[in-house]
Amino acid sequence: MAKKFTVSIIGCGSRGAFAYGRTMKRLSEQWEIVALCDTDEEKIEIWSEQFGIKEENCFTDERTFFAEKRSDVLVLATQDRDHVRMCIRALELGYSVLLEKPITPLKEELERLLEAHKKYGGEVVVCHVLRYAPMFVRVKRILDSGELGKLVRIESIEQVGYWHQAHSFVRGNWRNDSETSPMIMAKCCHDLDLLQYYASSKGKRVYSVGELSYFNAENKPEGAAERCADCKYIHTCPYSAEKCYVENWKKDGRPENTWPYNVISVQTPHTEERLRKAYTESAYGRCVFACDNNVVDNQSVSILFENGVKADLTMTAFTQNMGRRMTFHCVHGEIRLKEDEELLEVQPFGKPLQVFKSADIIAEDAKDSFGHGGGDSGVVTALYRALTGEAETGTSLENSVESHLLALAAEESRKTGQVVVLR
Numbered sequence: 406m407a408k409k410f411t412v413s414i415i416g417c418g419s420r421g422a423f424a425y426g427r428t429m430k431r432l433s434e435q436w437e438i439v440a441l442c443d444t445d446e447e448k449i450e451i452w453s454e455q456f457g458i459k460e461e462n463c464f465t466d467e468r469t470f471f472a473e474k475r476s477d478v479l480v481l482a483t484q485d486r487d488h489v490r491m492c493i494r495a496l497e498l499g500y501s502v503l504l505e506k507p508i509t510p511l512k513e514e515l516e517r518l519l520e521a522h523k524k525y526g527g528e529v530v531v532c533h534v535l536r537y538a539p540m541f542v543r544v545k546r547i548l549d550s551g552e553l554g555k556l557v558r559i560e561s562i563e564q565v566g567y568w569h570q571a572h573s574f575v576r577g578n579w580r581n582d583s584e585t586s587p588m589i590m591a592k593c594c595h596d597l598d599l600l601q602y603y604a605s606s607k608g609k610r611v612y613s614v615g616e617l618s619y620f621n622a623e624n625k626p627e628g629a630a631e632r633c634a635d636c637k638y639i640h641t642c643p644y645s646a647e648k649c650y651v652e653n654w655k656k657d658g659r660p661e662n663t664w665p666y667n668v669i670s671v672q673t674p675h676t677e678e679r680l681r682k683a684y685t686e687s688a689y690g691r692c693v694f695a696c697d698n699n700v701v702d703n704q705s706v707s708i709l710f711e712n713g714v715k716a717d718l719t720m721t722a723f724t725q726n727m728g729r730r731m732t733f734h735c736v737h738g739e740i741r742l743k744e745d746e747e748l749l750e751v752q753p754f755g756k757p758l759q760v761f762k763s764a765d766i767i768a769e770d771a772k773d774s775f776g777h778g779g780g781d782s783g784v785v786t787a788l789y790r791a792l793t794g795e796a797e798t799g800t801s802l803e804n805s806v807e808s809h810l811l812a813l814a815a816e817e818s819r820k821t822g823q824v825v826v827l828r
């Protein structure tokens with residue numbers, strides 16, 4: 406019989422409960438969720454019922470939760486600034502931790518976490534989920550096989566999506582870097598992690614430009630109201646909450662309990678009236694030109710890696726589609742990964758183009774994977790294998806920290822206009 410590990414979740418939101426909790430419940434021969442902690446009582450109520458957690462194992466305050474160890478594994482999915490404090494306490498108590506990214510936007514906290522990890526031990530897997538997503542793993546395999554020769558450059562674009570920018574980075578949790586992380590860390594620490602993974606090297610020099618170009622008072626249309634519900638542009642502004650949360654929901658076929666609708670309203674079933682009430686009464690109903698946001702809506706980063714590979718990453722809010730597009734330029738061929746089209750194209754020079762669909766890659770390489778292109782179940786399975794001693798996780802805590810240092814260097818460069826020399 407397979408070994409089963411007990412699990413607690415702190416931060417029962419989109420990632421903690423909806424993504425990992427549900428993944429672990431689905432993989433119930435391997436995991437048993439036994440305790441929950443969230444400051445929001447409504448979330449505790451909903452998820453304790455779904456996961457069957459006893460009342461005495463539900464906590465709304467981290468101090469009581471962390472008074473003792475409650476399981477083998479902790480899923481740590483609170484907000485960015487809470488991660489290191491909670492992770493160090495968890496390691497001290499002897500947990501293995503599935504830690505949401507970004508680890509923290511503060512360099513001194515990264516150093517403190519590495520020290521604590523050395524002192525207490527324990528497995529810490531940072532949720533760089535794309536490292537475990539089959540299409541992204543396939544690219545690494547092709548690069549490492551050498552069939553296209555030496556990798557020279559990577560060009561990557563992170564298409565945030567216009568309404569996703571408004572939802573998460575103008576109105577939502579990641580809008581202001583004094584409370585959370587800079588955009589290049591919050592949205593792109595996956596991208597930076599992937600670049601160093603594919604380059605098989607550490608960043609040496611970094612240069613970045615970018616700004617908040619649009620979502621500010623200067624661009625507020627004449628006569629626009631502070632809140633969409635009162636605004637004359639409610640049916641014409643592409644960023645209006647009515648469009649983002651009601652019209653798009655209807656266009657999407659009125660999906661039940663899916664992101665981003667389940668972020669604004671935890672009540673199900675979703676209805677037009679419930680969604681409208683939820684945005685009208687919350688921060689998600691604010692005009693995008695009248696929020697307390699300061700994170701950028703476009704940024705580019707150029708990186709020179711120690712082994713000579715070069716990479717350019719562009720992050721932009723102003724896209725219809727969401728998802729990454731990456732091109733890998735090797736001396737004997739090109740690889741084009743199109744996350745939004747769920748396609749991978751491999752073009753060996755002078756030979757026929759090979760086109761792979763993401764679904765076929767999943768069926769061939771990891772048929773039981775799901776969530777984030779297979780990344781959510783992939784990271785959970787990687788932790789399981791590490792705990793049973795079957796295989797090492799795809800990436801170490803030190804390596805994850807390295808991608809955070811790249812993000813911090815990019816942000817420093819963007820602010821100072823200088824090249825940042827890392828090593």
Ligand SMILES: NC(=O)c1ccc[n+]([C@@H]2O[C@H](COP(=O)([O-])OP(=O)(O)OC[C@H]3O[C@@H](n4cnc5c(N)ncnc54)[C@H](O)[C@@H]3O)[C@@H](O)[C@H]2O)c1
Binds near residue numbers: 466467483487591
């Ligand atoms: N891996 C990914 O692709 C990915 C995607 C989105 C977000 N994230 C990261 O995941 C983390 C969580 O994001 P989310 O979208 O799930 O946010 P969320 O707001 O949906 O969930 C966070 C939960 O933490 C709870 N919480 C806040 N403070 C707490 C405390 N002191 N003790 C206990 N609970 C507390 C909140 O009530 C909320 O339910 C963030 O760090 C975010 O940057 C990762």
